[in-house]
Amino acid sequence: MSVSYMTHPLIKHKITLLRKTTTGTNEFRKLIEEISMLMGYEALSDLPTADIEVETPIEKTVQPVINGKKLAVVPILRAGLGMVSGILALVPSAKVGHIGLYRDPETHLPHEYYCKLPEAIDERQVVVVDPMLATGGSAVAAVDFIKARGGRKIKFMSIIAAPEGVGELMKAHPDIQLYVGCLDRCLNENAYICPGLGDAGDRIFGTQ
Ligand code: PRP
Numbered sequence: 001m002s003v004s005y006m007t008h009p010l011i012k013h014k015i016t017l018l019r020k021t022t023t024g025t026n027e028f029r030k031l032i033e034e035i036s037m038l039m040g041y042e043a044l045s046d047l048p049t050a051d052i053e054v055e056t057p058i059e060k061t062v063q064p065v066i067n068g069k070k071l072a073v074v075p076i077l078r079a080g081l082g083m084v085s086g087i088l089a090l091v092p093s094a095k096v097g098h099i100g101l102y103r104d105p106e107t108h109l110p111h112e113y114y115c116k117l118p119e120a121i122d123e124r125q126v127v128v129v130d131p132m133l134a135t136g137g138s139a140v141a142a143v144d145f146i147k148a149r150g151g152r153k154i155k156f157m158s159i160i161a162a163p164e165g166v167g168e169l170m171k172a173h174p175d176i177q178l179y180v181g182c183l184d185r186c187l188n189e190n191a192y193i194c195p196g197l198g199d200a201g202d203r204i205f206g207t208q
């Protein structure tokens, strides 16, 4: 598995703002969207293009376009939902699947409650999005589901990751490409990322 860590100062700046306790729901959502767009720009840099003929005011020419319908964005519910609009701003014709997982507060193990993916998932470039990669349990389970339904070309985007989660995902799925906005120090006793940003789902949706 290849892991790419984001180095762009705009991404670093926005992740810092995201962490602040004083960042309210509205700003938090906007930052998640903007960071996802900036990370998506990097993560999609190898999207295949096909040549089409277009007519400029001057002449006919053959130029490259992407086929956005071949892309499937798959957020892990809930927090991953906040990242979808950033990717769709780049590729509006992408299909969107959903995987519902929550972490048991005691065991920290993921539980599935929903999974719906676009058809012909085996032919698509799949981009799984979740802002937090903590123990890696949710990420591993989500990629397991996608592979069990035929997905083969899989990228995973997370805004903040713990070394533990990166390690778990690499071990379980060495064939995928991982894009990380910032690698944090460690997990605490509740399996929250330190310094992290707290509970991403609660901060996006204003729940507690
Ligand atoms: C959060 C986060 C990830 C998961 C990461 O979701 O969005 O999906 O935890 O933790 P892990 O790497 O240890 O599995 P959560 O289960 O809190 O659900 P929510 O998004 O509905 O709040």
Ligand code: URA
Pocket (backbone or CB within 6 Å): 079, 132, 134, 191, 192, 193, 194, 196, 197, 198, 199, 200, 201
């Ligand atoms: N889920 C979150 O939302 N935050 C963490 O730090 C870990 C898991």
